[in-house]
Amino acid sequence: MRDEMTKQYLDWIRENLKKTGKTQSGLASHLGIAHPQITQLLKGNRKLKVDELPRIAEYLEANLPSGDVVPSSGGLTEGVVAGLVEAGAFREVDEFDQSDRQRVAIPRDELFPNARQLLFDCSGDSMNDLKPRPILPGDRLVTISYEDVEHLVELKSGMVVVVQREREGGHFREWSVKQLELYPDRSEFHPRSTNSKHKPIIIRQDHEADDGVTVQVIALVRRVMNEMPGF
Known part of the structure; x- marks a missing residue:
């Protein structure tokens, strides 16, 4: 985020944390992160992550000041x-939540301009026979947040x-790409x-997989990208 935009959001968070019942520890719990990370965020020592903004707004029960992602010109x-x-790779949740995520400039999704765009890198062969176009190891998926x-x-x-x-x-999480069949x-x-x-x-209708593992859709795949090697 640009510096001026970051300041705007931090001021918005600070102001709304003054509401009755809203606390730094409560916000941290809602985001699934440690309380000190909120302290560091408000001090300007931790980056504000774009994908955290909707959940912050949810906890604060406040509208975002100017949208969660602001498209640039072009x-x-x-x-x-x-x-x-x-598929099949369960990793500790800390590997997902505690590291700063890379951000890249990508074309705006014209159908869903206000939705977060999340990029996932593919590993393994679980979708190498998808029709009409397979998803191969090394492909990058451009998705929109289903939430x-x-x-x-x-x-x-x-x-x-x-x-x-x-x-x-x-405590353990797997992300995989699949094709949906509804019954x-x-x-x-x-x-x-x-x-x-x-x-x-x-x-099943109880929203749990056959083995009791909790399952949910987190993103809809909109495009597939792949860069040619050798550069």
Whole structure:
């Protein structure tokens, strides 16, 4: 974020933390981070992450002062590199939440200009047989946050989505890309792979996978990018 924009948001956070019942520790808990990180943020010693803004607004029960992402001239906006999507790879949550994420300039999504754009780097072969275009190791997915468009977009069979699975009380997390199939009593998230080891994730109406792991859609895939090697 630009310095002046960061100051605007920090002033907004400080002002709204004066509300009854709103505390730094409460905000930290809502974001899933340690309390000292909020202290450092308000002192200007920690970067304010674009993808945290909607959740901060949710906790503060306040409208964002000027939107969570401000497009620049030329039709570009800021995308957050969220991390790896890799089927079967559960990682400790700290690997996701405690590191500063890279931000890159990408084309604005004209259909969803106010939604956060999240970028995921693909690892593994779980979608190497997707039609009409496979998703291969090294591809970068350009997605929109499902949380931001849930009220606008109805999930449909055939959509390619990023799915989050959590186990052991949320201490371990997996992000993977799947193709959605919807049925009256369940949702199925399918790999499209030549490798038979990859199995679908099935969610019954109780919103839990067959093995009890919590599952949710976190992003809708809008584009796939790949840079040529050798540069």
